[in-house]
Amino acid sequence: GEQVEQRPPHLSVREGDSAVITCTYTDPNSYYFFWYKQEPGASLQLLMKVFSSTEINEGQGFTVLLNKKDKRLSLNLTAAHPGDSAAYFCAVSAPSSFSKLVFGQGTSLSVVP
Amino acid sequence: NAGVIQTPRHKVTGKGQEATLWCEPISGHSAVFWYRQTIVQGLEFLTYFRNQAPIDDSGMPKERFSAQMPNQSHSTLKIQSTQPQDSAVYLCASRTGGQDTQYFGPGTRLLVL
Numbered sequence: 014g015e016q017v018e019q020r021p022p023h024l025s026v027r028e029g030d031s032a033v034i035t036c037t038y039t040d041p042n043s044y045y046f047f048w049y050k051q052e053p054g055a056s057l058q059l060l061m062k063v064f065s066s067t068e069i070n071e072g073q074g075f076t077v078l079l080n081k082k083d084k085r086l087s088l089n090l091t092a093a094h095p096g097d098s099a100a101y102f103c104a105v106s107a108p109s110s111f112s113k114l115v116f117g118q119g120t121s122l123s124v125v126p
Numbered sequence: 127n128a129g130v131i132q133t134p135r136h137k138v139t140g141k142g143q144e145a146t147l148w149c150e151p152i153s154g155h156s157a158v159f160w161y162r163q164t165i166v167q168g169l170e171f172l173t174y175f176r177n178q179a180p181i182d183d184s185g186m187p188k189e190r191f192s193a194q195m196p197n198q199s200h201s202t203l204k205i206q207s208t209q210p211q212d213s214a215v216y217l218c219a220s221r222t223g224g225q226d227t228q229y230f231g232p233g234t235r236l237l238v239l
Contacts, residue, residue, distance in 0.1 A: 049230075056233055058230075102169060113159065113171040113174055113182060114169075114171065115171070116169035117168075
C-alpha cells in the first residue's frame, strides 16, 4: 500500500526564516494531497488541499509544491513566526480507497524569536 | 457549525476494562473516519463509514476493537479488554461525499493503566 515518508522529524528555525518540510510517497496514482497543522493538545487543522493537477499552491504565509515525477510534496513556510510552532503532517489520499488518508510521520516545528 | 464532536476528551481505564469512544460528525457529512495517533506509530487509519455503512476496516485490530455507526449523527469505537498499548489519541473525522476534505475532531485521549 501507499507509504509516505516525511522529513525532517524536528525543525527549529529563527523567526523570519523559512522552513521547509518534505514528504515523499510511493503510489504514482495518488491524487489528493493535504497538509495539516496540529498545535499542542489540539486536533488537526487543514492548511491546504492540493490536487495532482496543480504544482504550486500558495496560502497565507506558505507555499505547497507538488512534484509528481519525483512523488514529492513540500510545504514551505516563508518568514516563519512563533505562531507557526506546531506539528505538521502531510497526508495522501490512497487511490485504492479514494477515501482514507495515509499520513507522514509528522514534523515538529519550533520557531524561536 | 460545531465541528466534529468527540466525547469524552480524556478517558482513563484499567487494564482489561472496556472503553467506548463517541463521535458526532458535522451535520450533513456522509462519511466518518477513525484514526489513532501515537508517538511511535504516528497517525494510523482504523475504519471508515459512508452513509452509516462500514466501508473499510482494514486498519482495525482484529481483536477487541469494533466500530459502529447506528445513525447519521454518531459513531462509536469500542475497545474491549483494554491493554496499555491501546493508549493513544483516537481521532474522528468526517467529510461530505466524494473527495472532499476530512475535518477532524479534537480527539479522545485514552490512557490504559
